[in-house]
Amino acid sequence: xxxxxxxxxxxxxxxxxxxxxxxxxxxxxxxxxxxxxxxxxxxxxxxxxxxxxxxxxxxxxxxxxxxxxxxxxxxxxxxxxxxxxxxxxxxxxxxxxxxxxxxxxxxxxxxxxxxxxxxxxx
Amino acid sequence: xxxxxxxxxxxxxxxxxxxxxxxxxxxxxxxxxxxxxxxxxxxxxxxxxxxxxxxxxxxxxxxxxxxxxxxxxxxxxxxxxxxxxxxxxxxxxxxxxxxxxxxxxxxxxxx
Numbered sequence: 757x758x759x760x761x762x763x764x765x766x767x768x769x770x771x772x773x774x775x776x777x778x779x780x781x782x783x784x785x786x787x788x789x790x791x792x793x794x795x796x797x798x799x800x801x802x803x804x805x806x807x808x809x810x811x812x813x814x815x816x817x818x819x820x821x822x823x824x825x826x827x828x829x830x831x832x833x834x835x836x837x838x839x840x841x842x843x844x845x846x847x848x849x850x851x852x853x854x855x856x857x858x859x860x861x862x863x864x865x866x867x868x869x870x871x872x873x874x875x876x877x878x
Numbered sequence: 879x880x881x882x883x884x885x886x887x888x889x890x891x892x893x894x895x896x897x898x899x900x901x902x903x904x905x906x907x908x909x910x911x912x913x914x915x916x917x918x919x920x921x922x923x924x925x926x927x928x929x930x931x932x933x934x935x936x937x938x939x940x941x942x943x944x945x946x947x948x949x950x951x952x953x954x955x956x957x958x959x960x961x962x963x964x965x966x967x968x969x970x971x972x973x974x975x976x977x978x979x980x981x982x983x984x985x986x987x988x989x
């Protein structure tokens with residue numbers, strides 16, 4: 757059974773960089789056809805896709821966040837990470853990591869972490 | 879403002895059939911498949927329907943999805959109290975080098 761678990765600081769100061777890690781168990785981040793993704797949900801609001809890194813190392817980010825986002829994968833630790841720079845209160849949200857398999861053009865998020873709340877405040 | 883448009887709320891009584899709509903455009907639903915997720919309060923979203931109308935193993939056949947043109951729908955038949963949750967549609971959008979877009983979510987209340 758694949759499991760994903762987010763970890764990182766729950767409080768980040770404005771203008772600083774938010775850093776989160778997702779540890780994958782029961783599967784490998786090096787497996788082909790998977791795109792390792794981050795999604796967030798502000799309190800009381802809907803879901804927003806942040807971006808992904810593919811098994812081959814390519815990345816794709818939400819156009820509205822692209823200038824501030826970096827997603828990377830550490831195959832030695834079977835983890836992938838999110839960095840979001842220059843945060844403001846608007847970045848306060850529950851952050852989810854998720855696995856996105858893609859086969860023959862069919863892609864979806866099949867496994868999700870439990871989510872971690874990150875609050876941006878001084 | 880979400881790229882995909884869903885009604886903010888829906889409701890039904892136990893045993894009823896309810897549908898939730900998801901409206902998009904030619905760059906997303908019109909040219910790519912739609913997925914549906916449901917989210918119970920305080921929990922992570924879970925995959926409900928993928929590729930417009932496919933159910934992952936373990937999802938009851940009370941849940942069904944369809945797509946026509948630039949719109950998609952989720953139908954829930956035999957409504958049960960445990961179906962009370964938030965429901966989100968999602969699709970790939972081909973614009974701006976491609977990205978995933980979600981609907982704003984529909985809160986389903988079982989009366």
